[in-house]
Amino acid sequence: MKHLPRAGVAAAFFCFAVLLAMPAGAQNSPPASQPVPVRYIISLARRPEHLVGVRILLGPGRSERDVQLPVWNALYQVRDFSQNVSSVRAKAATGQPVVVQKLDKTTWHLSGVSPGAEIQYEVFANQSGPFGAELNSQHAFFNLAEILMYPVEGRNSPAEISFTDLPPGWRIATELPSSGEGLTAPGFTAQNYDRLADSPVELGTFQESDFDQGGGHYRVVVDAEPSDYDMRKIVSTLRRLVSAATAWMDDQPFQTYLFLYHFPRGPAGGGMEHADSTAIDISAGRLAENPQALGDLTAHEFFHLWNVKRIRPQRLEPIDYTKENYTRALWFSEGVTTTAGNIIRVRAGLLDDARNLKGLADEIAELQRRPAHLIQSAEESSLDAWLEKYDYYRLPTRSISYYNKGYLLGVLLDLQVREDSRGSASIREVFRWMNENYARKGLYFPDSEGVRRAAEAVSHSDLGWFFQKYVAGTDEIPWDDFFRSVGLHLVQRVISIPDLGFIATQNFDAAPIVSAIVAEGAAERAGLSVGDTILEINGQRVNDSVARHLAALLPGERLRLRVRNSAGEHELQWRLDTRQEIELQLADLDKIAPAQKSRRAAWLRGEAQPAGETRP
Ligand SMILES: [Zn+2]
Secondary structure (H helix, E strand, C coil), X not given: CCCCXXXXXXXXXXXXXXXXXXXXXXXXXCCCCCCCCEEEEEEEEECCCCEEEXXXXXXXXXXXXXXXXXXXXXXXXXXXXXXXXXXXXXXXXXXXXXXXXXXXXCEEEECCCCCCEEEEEEXXXXXXXXXXXXXXXXXXXXXXXXXCCEEHHHCCCCEEEEEECCCCCCEEEECCCECCCCCCCCEEEECCHHHHHCCCEEXXXXXXXXXXXXXXXXXXXXXXXXXXXXXXHHHHHHHHHHHHHHHHHCCCCCCEEEEEEECCCCCCEEEEECCCEEEEEECXXXXXXXXXXXXXXXXXXXXXXXXXXXXXXXHHCCCCCCCCCCCCCHHHHHHHHHHHHHHHHHHCCCCCHHHHHHHHHHHHHHHHHCHHHHCCCHHHHHHHHHHCCCCHHHCCCCCCCHHHHHHHHHHHHHHHXXXXXXXXXXXXXXXXXXXXXXXXXXXXECHHHHHHHHHHHHHCCCCHHHXXXXXXXXXXXCHHHHHHHHCEEEEEEEEEEEECCEEXXXXXXXXXXXXXXXXXXXXXXXXXCCCCEEEEECCEECCCCHHHHHHCCCCCCEEEEEEEECCEEEEEEEECEEEEEEEEEEEECCCCCHHHHHHHHHHHCCCCCCCXXXXX
16 A cells, blocks of 8 residues: 645535435335445535535335444554544435434434435545545545445445536546446446445546556556656556566456556655555656656555455455454565565566665665564564554554565565475465465455465475564564575665654655654754654655655755644754664675576566576
């Protein structure tokens, strides 16, 4: 997973007494084999107020029913979307008013709705980015679970959704199939609510392109200033990525796939995976400075269509939208997705070996520098994903990242599987085995145990020790032991870096917060406090990753921070001290055998080795 000021438009009147299209024989209960679709009608009339008008048409059925809005979606964080809901009201299909009783923060009870009912409410939608729901005068982007309630006993019913009150020129992009005719506004269908929730929708005046590759059809939708990107370059990058990924997995479990991009000239950063689409935000500034960011983020999100969407931990299913869903396997579902994404980029010609190994060494350094790597395992970090929204939790002394350690575990597991199988299997075979034995059979894998089973099956070895020490445990990782087979070892170098005197953490693309401060350090003397929100660094707005901004600072440089706290906004400045830090590099061993070199090449390219390859 990782807006612009909008012009005003007069609010249109949101009409309550509109069509209530009930099927013939609506008074009778439908046969169980043919569930009546739940119909959603979304009004975009109140764009300047960011208010989405929602109408839900429920077919005939039970007299007493509950409807719920998810408390979480798109991030492993409880965000209580019902905080944005107002004016919930309902009437029966006969026109009789229905009493709506709220049961808890996110559940509403309806009585006397056996003939069917229409529920209405408004949702405030003003969160930009791939994890949000946003409506304004320039565009709309919805993760539908953040705005649409589901009938508790009808989550598996088919769903239909249509959009009304679109300004002239606006179009709709979603992976959902079009419902064709029938509704008075452009509509789409989904086999059930979960599918609807997994299909983000973009509405506006976006640019669009498409291409076919290996039997799949791909659509590319970009909502950004046309001068900020080059559609031909994006399509060329995507062609290479999708062809590398589908060949590597020997699978293409979809017919069409949608890439949705936003490149805002403001804070942005992140991507969100879906079964047949992805939504990705990169700030225009970041994209200009580092065009490779697009391939990097996209490879990860695209690979998710297998890992986490189809190769899925059992503990995430069935989804419970009302509370946290715990799994110990996010290290695999997120971290090893990055391992695979990097291999895909190498195979697509988008990542060279030097940059790949530099990135790997940097991630090792990142893990080793966090004192919490000795107290929090990859599995525990996966369980605690739900705490990531808290500033203190993100401190290096408190937690590690399941992205970071998971990526590294993917690299190590790859090397170990190669070692144990004498080069005949790799992480590719692990993924293909899981795809074959779980995903394609419609099964979910039993969390870390399922990964172990796959790795043991393809390597014909016992990997219990690996999972016990490094996945469930917090043993120090003997890096050089793993890298020896490919002729590499870690080399430490002492470097001088600026001593910031504080730690800033960030909840995805939210503004960074000062979470810890060195007592009596320069930052504290300058007036910085824990809890301060960092708005600008040396006159530059923090548009995405604060770590990226801070990494660009030099020892001895004068640092100017614009911060906000309870006393208001103010500017602080001080000269940065210098401190020493260990930098890691992956370097060649003194004596490398040809077999180590050929193993390294196969490892970096994500390929099992040719038969007959022997060890030195
Ligand atoms: Zn991810």
